[in-house]
Amino acid sequence: MDVLTAARLQMAFSLGFHIIFSCIGMTIPFFMAYAEWKWLKTDNTVYKDLTKAWAKGIAIFFAVGAVSGTMLSFELGLLWPEFMKHAGGIFGMPFSWEGTAFFIEAIALGVFLYGWDKVPKWTHWFSGVVVGVSGLASGVLVVAANSWMNSPSGFDFIDGEYVNIDPLAAMFNDAWFSQALHMSLAAFVATGFAVAGLHGFYLLKNKDNEFHKAAFKIALTFGAVAAILIPISGDHSAKDIAVRQPAKLAAMEAHYHTEKGAPLIIGGIPNSETKTVDYAIRIPYALSFLAHGDFNAEVIGLDQIPDDEEPPVIVVHFAFQIMVGIGSLLAFISLIYFFLSWRKKELIYHPLFLKVITLCIPLGYIALEAGWTVTEVGRQPWIIYKVMRTADAVTPMPGIQYSFYITLFVYSFLSVVLIWLMKRQISAIHKDYPILTNKEN
């Protein structure tokens, strides 16, 4: 394995690991705050138990989020020193705000975890809200840094020098809003469905359990609202990309030939030799419409992209299909959920529906990783789009393979321990809280 491949894999792996924990950190505080608010309003202790159980669960995730994030801040330099040397001063501003957001988040979390019975009830609730808001803010800020790599702005690149730097313009680049919105929704989709699925699983075993019922409903409602909105925001992202990063769009759609009235290609296997997509379903004119809002618009194909600027088509195309496939499925399930809550309330806890949601546990996270693959692999071979190549940014240090293997090993090991600890955590919660057992037994 060469240094560039190893560095790309290590970066992808570390980010893919971190994003799972950051999504949990961004969303569960809102679930908790909502549950606590219900408790303060209704005095129903089920909600208090739920808040405590969730809080206990996420404390562990927070630590893993924090250390994997620390790792990332260094990896930006360890793997891409040439990039950071020039980009640090331009796109660093959101990171400096993120520092504040993390601080506030960690402090508020301290108050939330250690402040039960020590601070007034509503202050305690408020500290939970602060954890959520600052977590979401850090996500938005860090995505602003990433969107700058996709849509560099706030500087002029003249004779290899980066001049006229404007960090504000760099942060609020053209891709910022669409990416930040889509990412925040994705965090809610992924965590909402995963948490609901977990509680749904326990409801299948224990169908009258008030605790799991309450948890299921809260998590699924958050997840479902986001799942219905995310295709809309995804469409907005795609329209943006069609203008800004045509090579990425062409790779996503495996769109080899520039044409007017382009068809949308679903599934299939892109063949880069023959420049065709085998075994695919084609919907005439749909791509032109989705990308430009006009059935006859011209969509740039890979034939217009120089060979040495072409992203890996197969990876990007498959990843995109996975994201959109899962996105459509979850949106559909969410519509059913809202229909049931409106018309047939008792069916929400029907075993069939619970089973479906349980099967959804990993789906949001798979879509999330796939979406990032689209964004990041679709940008290749650029680290800063059209300005700096990934190959020119990589560290001169040989032997990055070994640091990749070590990272891979340590993170896999941590994941196994974490899963095991969570199982312990859940069975202990079932013992600790009497309310969790059925009324009958």
Added chain:
Amino acid sequence: MLEFIVLVLSIAFFFYTLLGGADFGAGIIELFTGNKSIRPIYKAIAPVWEVNHMWLILAIVIIFNGFPPIFAQMSVSLHIPLFIILMGIVLRGTAFTFRHYDTHVDGTHVYYHWIFRISSLLTAVFLGVTLGAMMYGRIDNDPNSTFYLQFIAPWFNYFCFSVGIFVALIFAYIASIFILGEAIEAKQVRFYGILAKRFSISMIIVGSVVLTLAYLYEVPFLSLALSAPISWAAFTGATILLPLIWRGINKNQLQLIRVFVALQIGLIMLGWAAAQIPILIHMKDGNHLTLYNSVAPDATLYYLTIALVVGSLSIFPSIYYLFRVVKFKSE
């Protein structure tokens, strides 16, 4: 603006040394004294440990935003020690949390104990090694030189490791004083009091080794320190505080010595900075990286300053609030 940013950077390093140091030191103490230290350590550091590490993030972000060439240079030449530090941070952070939030204690905790303890020591030593390498002056950018000269020699030497051990001792010393302030039983006070004294004696011994090695290897830091009166004054002050702290330990003035130790660490860092600044990285070819030649453009500094001002205005009151909630009300 530059002055303000450097000030915040120094504050971040100071708090990281003090609070993060107490955290690393706790692991080192556990390594040497075993399971009996676990409870007092939890009491002292558990509620604030995550905040402690925020100081490191803050410092890194200021460096890569405000002084990008320094970040890039360190990442290349000191890749290996930095990677070891990162693995240490990941392993000790997770091991500590896993055992702390685990639902019950059983045989599996032995693994967490040892991962936490060993990686605490390793991380502390390599933090010191990195610091040593910035002073050592063998960092080399010549792409034609060997792997050894580019990536190993700048940090793999007696001088850098002596700094590493010195830093680990400082951390253990801070931790023992920190735990002392939380200890209630007389037996505990005696135990950690003796520990603190032992660590301070070791610091003096290793500190002299560092200076001797600096002289032997002609580390530029030494002559810089000798010609800077502020360095002299600060190091002298730090030494004078030592007998006062010992007296405080004997007389049980546990809160007072905490203040003294914070002051002492501040003086040591000041003495270091007065000699080293504005140079941050000493290079082999004499083209040192300084605060001035590696600073980002004005526009970047301007927005960084705004972020730091707003940040400080919101962070300091909230930290105070957190400490009040977890530390004082629980008594």
